[in-house]
Amino acid sequence: MYIVRCTSFFLLFLLLPLVTLPIQRFPKPEFETNYTQPSTQIPVPRAELLAYLDVLVLLVALALVSWLVLKKRSRLWVFAMSVFSLAYFGFYREGCVCSIGSIQNVSLALFDHSFVLPLTVLLFFLLPLVFTLFFGRTFCAAVCPFGAIQDLVAFKPQSLGSRLNTVLGIIPYLYLGLAVLFAATGTDFIICRYDPFVGIFRFNASFGMFLFTGILLLSGVFIARPYCRFLCPYGVLLNWTSRFSRRHLTITPKECIQCRLCENSCPYDAIDFPVTDKSPESRPLMVKKMMMLTVLVPFLVLIFGYTGSRMQDTLAGVDYRVKLAKEVMALSKMQDAKAGSREPGAGSRKQVQDDSFEIKAYKASGKTESQVYSEASAVLKKFYLGGWLFGGFTGLVIAMLIAGRMLPVYRKDYVTNKGRCFSCARCTDYCPIKS
Amino acid sequence: MPGRREFLNTLMRGGILAALGLLSGAVIFRSRDGKSCSYGFDCSGCSRSKSCMLPAALEARQTVWQLDMTKCIQCGRCATNCVMSPSAVKCTHAFAMCGYCDLCGGYFKPGTKILTTAAENQLCPTNALKRKFIEDPFFEYTIDEELCIGCGKCVKGCGAFGNGSLQLQVRHDRCKNCNECSIARNCPSQAFTRVPANKPSLMRGLGKERPGTAAKKGGVDA
Amino acid sequence: MKIGKSPLNTIKFLENVSLGSAVFAMVFCVLIIVNYIQIKRADPLNTPAMTMLIEKLQNDPANDQLRQEIRTLDLLARKAFFTAQWQVRTGGYLLFISILILASCIKTIELIRVKLPEEPTGKPVLFWETTLLKRKWLVYSGTGLVVLTLLLAWLTHNDLGNTGSREPGAGSRYPGTGNRDTVSRMQDARSRIPHPASVTSSADSNTVEETSYPSWKEVKANFPCFRGPGSIGVTERSGIPTSWDGKSGKNIKWKTAIPLPGNNSPVIWNDRIYLSGANESKREVYCLDALTGKIIWTSTVDKIPGEPSQVPGVSKETGLAAPSLATEGRRVYAIFANGDLIALDMDGNKVWAKNLGMPANHYGHSSSLILYRDILIVQYDQRSGPAVMGLSGKTGEQVWKTPRNVKISWASPSLVNTGKRMELLLAAEPCVASYDPLTGKELWKLDCISGEVGPSLAYANLIVYSVNEYSTLSAIRTGENPKVIWENNEFLSDVPSPVANDDFLFLVTSYGTAVCYDATVGTKYWEHDFGTPVYSSPMLAEGKFYIMDKKGLMHIIKAGKDFSQISECQLGEGSFCTPAFTNGHIFLRADKHLYCIGK
């Protein structure tokens, strides 16, 4: 069977020139002067091989940084690597496709079978996650150019306190949820749409994009790595995987001597302080609370899911198909009003000529009104389900957050929070114990 | 206690790894819906469509953005919405199609009386379209890419009065191949599509089709 | 590094450099912004001055000085354009370099500066004390969040933002009643799509109460009378099923027994179906839920002033409730064989009723009702004093009445838009006539039909088609001077009405032969014999003809130049009635039941 397929393909390729040969174009004029017509130049895109080179560099960088963080424990070297990553993945490669954005490609490929996902993109998505699963978020430490550029401008990092960290920490989950929702429905790649640093890497972007970058970087002077901590959707995935990492950066290579020197060393508030005293809450109270939680979790999931589904229209409003349907509807209403005014006896209504490009293109495409509407209603249906899932996910995140706060805690030493720590190795410099 | 914790951790790690593997598998090995194929061919004629379970991602081509002129309405957003300035979309001339007109609809402003290259006659706002005399009555039209801003004015003129040899195309030496093209998002006619990187052009009239097939007018067209 | 021997001096130096570069960066930042605003404000490539000059030149092509001026200005403009671009780019590079210097200086200072580990201030915080406090805070904010979420759920689901979702499917389910609980509204959202596509959003339905009639578009989105909007046998609804089976129940969504018999066809507004039934002693109007088939209300028609005491003599095939109802979404109107005419509100309450006088009609009155705006039009072509009249839908008062010099007719009026105006078209021996639906003024008439006219008219593309058995099939171009553009008398219909679109005229004879003609020139494309008589009128939906024969077998034929039958679906019960359509559904009235076909 396989051979048959192969031969049929081989034959197809043999036949192709035969098919195209007798087909001619309209004859040229015969020039008497020695004029030769120029040929149309079609520039080729970046070679595919280079994409594999990028994956290779990513792999090497991840391995190197992991080694630097876990074995060498050197902030200086990690910093040097982040400069390299900034130069290579940022300024040389100019951003696309990055691991953060690849979330959307993967989601779209999962739901839309006509969208083929190149292996390189899949690897960009997978490799950092796999490395994080074994070594912690070393990708964030010095491979991701976004992190690197923010690390560079974190001049006056301030501790935000746990409340702010918690509240703002919900944003990335929402962002991730929305990004997956919009990508899966084929609406938009919002992570790329609001990519804050790509303009810098290319020295070229719209003014609005630059303004956006500027504001973010400026806030990054006081709040270290604001994008990574409070926006990055890929960070959510890394956070989850990092919690179960096999090895992770530790503040001290040996026994902690409780010197408290590292207390203020982390600009990202990712150091957990020791908790040695027992919870003052009695055991029955705890059990009661836990039982309440088991009710609370599904309750929150449902409540938020419901809210999400109710927001179906708002969410779907982002989609171009729904937008077009709305416009077409407005147009047909207007035409109705006009047609009405042409009927005898009807009052004259103000005529508004709607000739937006979208409407022009719709008219040129030859699509019928009902086609536009049915496309939009298909999208809306997706968003109804998507709204439930997105809302439910949000509810689950919040419920888990609450549950996390309710659990008893016991910690002897100062340790890095495995979920939030970027493995930047700053704290190691503060630890008086050196290997 | 720490032992149990470690065990749970390992278990979860294994779980996450399995989940990632499953996800990749779902993306790599999957049936296609018969619409497209990573070979860049239309699946409709392929005997293996639907049942085709080849690892899609493994053979998948990198894709690049390209503009399908059959849908384009020349709204000018290619010039203003590209992340690059000037835009990576530029006018490209299919010389094989060109009629070498004296009165070129893409070159001259409407109402031009004396057909010279003087500024008052030119349609192109940046003087990027060059007109050169060849021999009576033929003129060659070329594009200075450095000057072209991709506004599509000449494309509209050529399409309306000529045979559409001037076409807007994404120039891949300039395009950054954004993951999501910002022009694609704003294109009113959804004319931007991802095309396989080895076939980056969607131009017509490069000498591969019979006159008329592009416009479906049955042999009486170019 | 030579400068400064102690690190302190280096730091000082670096601080100065960073200060300098910061100032530099600031300046460039401002410059770029200014430049950007300049470009935004005045696009050098599109100056009004230039356009003006060019216009001037076109009027005065010989002016060489003007020509020169344009060339200079053009050169300047293009220069300005490219210079501005160059400036932004160069400025950007310089800005980037200065920021780079700034960042590296600060980083170096950080490196050089001897880091004295900060003295840990204060005692380590008492963990549990704060944690308990935080938990309390968490509970409060959590509750607040839930409340906020619920609030959001209510607020974000605004009906304005909802128009998009409504449009593809349907309008508000119940105009004027906004206070339904949210859960069932969500169910609506899911079941919206198969429902009649009314364009009203809720925002509109509030204003609906004020205007007394729906827009033509809204009418077209429903199935307000016999043979669909305008009563021409064409529906624009989509997703119409093409296969079902009454025996196995395949694609039969529901079936409901209709208490009293009647040969009127269902009419639909939004998601309610209206029909009527009558026997010698009782006349009733029914309203059914299109979703479930449940009879929502039944209204008995009695105690009507002037109601005749005797039962009219009717043929069995016509019955006592042959005319279909009509509605404009405000009221439902029904007429019966004894001349009873009633208007009911959407909940089945009588608004007004009158008797038009027992019609002198030997088979029984069968002309269906039709509405234009809020004028109810009644074709009352009987033996004594045939007339067509317009009644106010709100009050039942006669708005106009035009006597007609015709024989008895069993056909129903059609309402068409001829581009310039709306025309009411009627057929009866000897003519096809057109009236202004607002005033009743006769616009034109053409003698071309004879006999006991049963079939109503077909209309498409400014051509009206009339047909009757033992007469002719005529295609009439409308306008001030109507003209028969082609005619044929090979196949003629006795009962079923013809139907047409721009390309085809489709006709089915009462003995069951279907014929398709070219609409413009009358070339016969094909004919096909079903072998079963047909009384119901064919409908054209989604490019397919739906023809129900008397035995309840639906023939679905593609509208094309060649005969191509798509399917034949058995209902399992005989039928005389014309089908009604909503998106994705067909409603068929058979002898005893009303069926909903759909998934």
Add this chain to the structure above:
Amino acid sequence: MKQKIFIIAGLLLLIAVIGIMFTDLFSGKKQEQTNPYDYKMGEIRKTDSNQTAYTELLTIKPALVEIHAIVNGDGDRIYVAGKNGLEIYKGDGKPDGNFSFEGVASCMAIDKRGKIFIGIQDHVEVFDQIGKPAGKWKSVSPESILTSIAVSNSCVYVADAGKKIVYRYDLNGRLINRIGEKDPQKNVPGFIIPSPYFDLALGKKGELWIANTGRHSLEQFSDEGVLNSAWGEASMAIDGFCGCCNPSHFAFLHDGSFVTSEKGIERVKIYSPKGEFTCIVAPPSAFTEGTRGLDLAVDSKDRIIVLDPERKQVRIFVKK
């Protein structure tokens, strides 16, 4: 204190970022609808309605898949040829017969005896009135694209856009000579045919007119290939021919006036026998934008029959 200010400043900026994203995503703002580089074509397509002297009387909708050529035969019967077939209509639009053949007819002519000459891609096929094949001439050349045929009493003229030349055949398909080859000595400039629109027609006195579309002119040749006269001006204004290759088709009224049709700006116009613009038959607004190949015919009552391949209609115009 100082620390607080920093935090607040940073937070405010961060919130600004998120706010921008949120509003931009969900505001549903309308996109920019002005095109700074717009080419306002509407103005060119506008015409003065006073100049339109004709009105559409009748529309025939042929059943052919594609229609490309139209001819007015004796008895004012209208012959429409296109893909795989030919249809005949009476002057009032009623069908009067049809027959089918293989291939896409691009041009057609009928001689006095009712023989139908149809140009199919690169060769001519001859049929009699009822569609019986009466001869198939051999292909001129593989590059040929026949775009027009005219028949006089003694010979058949065939325009070949592919070879950019007009052939004169006798009635049996024997080539007599070629007309219009570039010949500076005879002052023949040669045909410039940038795309397959290349029409020819016989004037009132049987003289041969050929549309040199690349030069936007109509040229009159003798049977021997001598260029006698020419007229035509390239212009977007109403009195000129505009675009790639116009006039794409032309025909003659009985007073010797020219009826011309154009693509690009779709319009049908009338010029006096001297080549002066007289009036408009159908303005651009009468056609779908992008319509190409409006073939023309004139019947005995000087009704102008326009073949509209885009709408697939035969449209008959009469004087207002």
